Amino acid sequence: MSAARVLAPFVAGLLGLFLLAEPGLSADEPAAASDPRTEAEAAVMDAQRAAIPGPHEISLRDQAVLQMPAKFAYIPAAESRRLLKAMGNQPGDNLLGMIVPDSGGEEIAEDDEASWIVVMEYIDSGHIKEDDAKEWNAEDLLKSLREGTEQGNEERRKLGLGELQVLRWIEPPTYAADTHRLVWSAATKDKSEPGDAPRGVNYNTYALGREGYVSLNLVTGYESIEKDKAVARQLLAALQFKDGRRYTDFTESTDRIAEYGLAALVGGIAAKKLGLLAVIAAFALKFAKVIGVGAVAALGIGAKFLGRKKKDDGTS
Secondary structure: OOOOOOOHHHHHHHHHHHHHHOOOOOOOOOOOOOOHHHHHHHHHHHHHHHOEEOOEEEEEOOOEEEEEOOOEEEEEHHHHHHHHHHOOOOOOOOEEEEEEEOOOOOOOOHHHOOOOEEEEEEEOOOEOOOHHHHOOOHHHHHHHHHHHHHHHHHHHHHOOOOOEEEEEEEEEEEEEOOOOEEEEEEEEEEOOOOOOOOOEEEEEEEEEEOOOEEEEEEEEEHHHHHHHHHHHHHHHHOEEEOOOOEHHHOOOOOOOEOOOOHHHHOOHHHHHHOOOOOOOEOOOHHHOOOEOOOHHHHHHHHHHHHHHHHHHHOOO
16 A cells, blocks of 8 residues: 555645745745744655554554554654644654544545544553542533633633633543543633634543543544544554553552542643644744644645645646
């Protein structure tokens, strides 16, 4: 399977953003070595070369296995880290990699182009107790998320990023005690943007294990969340912890217990990360304009831009 066609819509979208960031530069014009666009384009190409198309079994460290289906592609952790940095994020050591759409070599209609990414992490938190899920209240959790986001806005101001506002639940927190899976999503906006501005969405899914948890964070556009959230749920169902690492393998006498409970993955701890993955495209220094929570929607613009250019040039 040729790597040249893996990630086609995804790569086209990103490169389109990088080219559109500085309209005075053409795709054929050489850029300076220090040009952030140069690094961004290199990161995209590096990710494309390393991408593994599905179906494929992805080992997530010594903890879990993801049975990745067809029409998906996995970008390993090193290449994902470089790509996320080019997008304006600072991924930590918890990063497992990214899942992106793969067209499978098939030509797709413009309206069907997928513009989402899933960022996977493993957090060695210790065993998370699930007792608080029995009594939690969605409105109380939303209040906690809003309060945590306001605290996080102090850090965002220091980084020169727009402040976020939590609007409402897109999907209230639900926890499946039989499979130890947590799902939730909230609508957010940049405070400086009008209410009808394009927005992105983080759709958060978690699989709890014996010693910590795997998070799969889907980043997509607000208008396409109802369609794209099936992607996150499909991947969550395809993830299983290895023997000895399952939630039910916990041994209270020997295993470390997390300092926080399940509600923290929706409230305070979640708020610290809320919006960081939503800033999925950034251009530093004189090329810079941080594209905030509407960045995923902009991917479609980039894909169409490059698509027209290829057609005009007579290339495929």
